Amino acid sequence: MNNAAQANHHFADDARDAVYQAIFSRRDVRGQFLPDPIPDEVLARILTAAHFAPSVGYMQPWSFVLIRDAAVKQRIHAAFAEANAEALQMFEGEKREIYRELKLEGIVESPVNILITCDRDRAGPVVIGRTHIKAMDIYSAVCAVQNLWLAARSEGLGVGWVSIFHQAALKEILGLPERIIPIAYLCLGQVSHFYDKPELEAAGWRPRLPLDELVYFEQWGQNDGEGSEALKAVLREAQDAAATHRRFAIK
Ligand SMILES: Cc1cc2nc3c(=O)[nH]c(=O)nc-3n(C[C@H](O)[C@H](O)[C@H](O)COP(=O)(O)O)c2cc1C
Numbered sequence: 001m002n003n004a005a006q007a008n009h010h011f012a013d014d015a016r017d018a019v020y021q022a023i024f025s026r027r028d029v030r031g032q033f034l035p036d037p038i039p040d041e042v043l044a045r046i047l048t049a050a051h052f053a054p055s056v057g058y059m060q061p062w063s064f065v066l067i068r069d070a071a072v073k074q075r076i077h078a079a080f081a082e083a084n085a086e087a088l089q090m091f092e093g094e095k096r097e098i099y100r101e102l103k104l105e106g107i108v109e110s111p112v113n114i115l116i117t118c119d120r121d122r123a124g125p126v127v128i129g130r131t132h133i134k135a136m137d138i139y140s141a142v143c144a145v146q147n148l149w150l151a152a153r154s155e156g157l158g159v160g161w162v163s164i165f166h167q168a169a170l171k172e173i174l175g176l177p178e179r180i181i182p183i184a185y186l187c188l189g190q191v192s193h194f195y196d197k198p199e200l201e202a203a204g205w206r207p208r209l210p211l212d213e214l215v216y217f218e219q220w221g222q223n224d225g226e227g228s229e230a231l232k233a234v235l236r237e238a239q240d241a242a243a244t245h246r247r248f249a250i251k
Helices: 003-009 013-025 042-051 070-088 092-101 136-154 167-174 228-243
Strands: 062-067 113-117 157-162 180-190
Touching: 013 136, 013 228, 042 062, 042 136, 062 070, 062 136, 070 092, 070 167, 113 136, 136 157, 136 180, 167 180
Parallel strands: none
Antiparallel strands: 062 113, 113 180, 157 180
């Protein structure tokens, strides 16, 4: 691409930084929700961001079930608690003790919960792009989740994804038809604060992996190749900058 073309398509520096800021400062929020309601305008913007996600064959397989009623939230929370007790038993020793202390949802405290779903039949039996890998509709719905998550962060709202459920319980409580798959149960609201680091990282559960070890060249597992050392050095710098919320240097 020549410089003139780049100049036409490149975001202004502040706008570009804002995109990266949303990405790097997004957190999964569980315990910092405030009860303040989310204004309809804000909810409309973040749902619109979700609806503008890419989707295979332009299927747009998502729907959004908004849950604000305390009684419905209580039923969802009970379904979480049952699954979470089972989950605890799947870990052993020290991990089980750490797990026991983790708060893994904010269902009741957050003012709005949203279930993002995937309608596997939204665009008929044969979908362009989904002819061979059927799960592409699921991947598309997940793109909507991420759009919503980042848009919410830019609005100052926290989002927490709760996945510790029996899918059948979620479907039963919210009345989902058979063909509708629950993709993401999200808790949304204003927050007292955002943590700098993922909570699981801070709790010593897992570190963030070094990106330069996850990039291969031409073949799976091949960690070196033409220009690899130079790129890996820049990757390390970029990861370090992202982790500390510093801006990327403009080259
Ligand atoms: C598919 C998916 C499911 C998740 N399920 C849960 C969950 O059930 N409970 C929870 O506390 N966090 C859940 N998370 C959040 C992750 O734990 C979190 O994204 C990860 O620890 C990194 O932290 P960060 O999102 O703050 O960067 C989920 C995230 C994803 C993408």
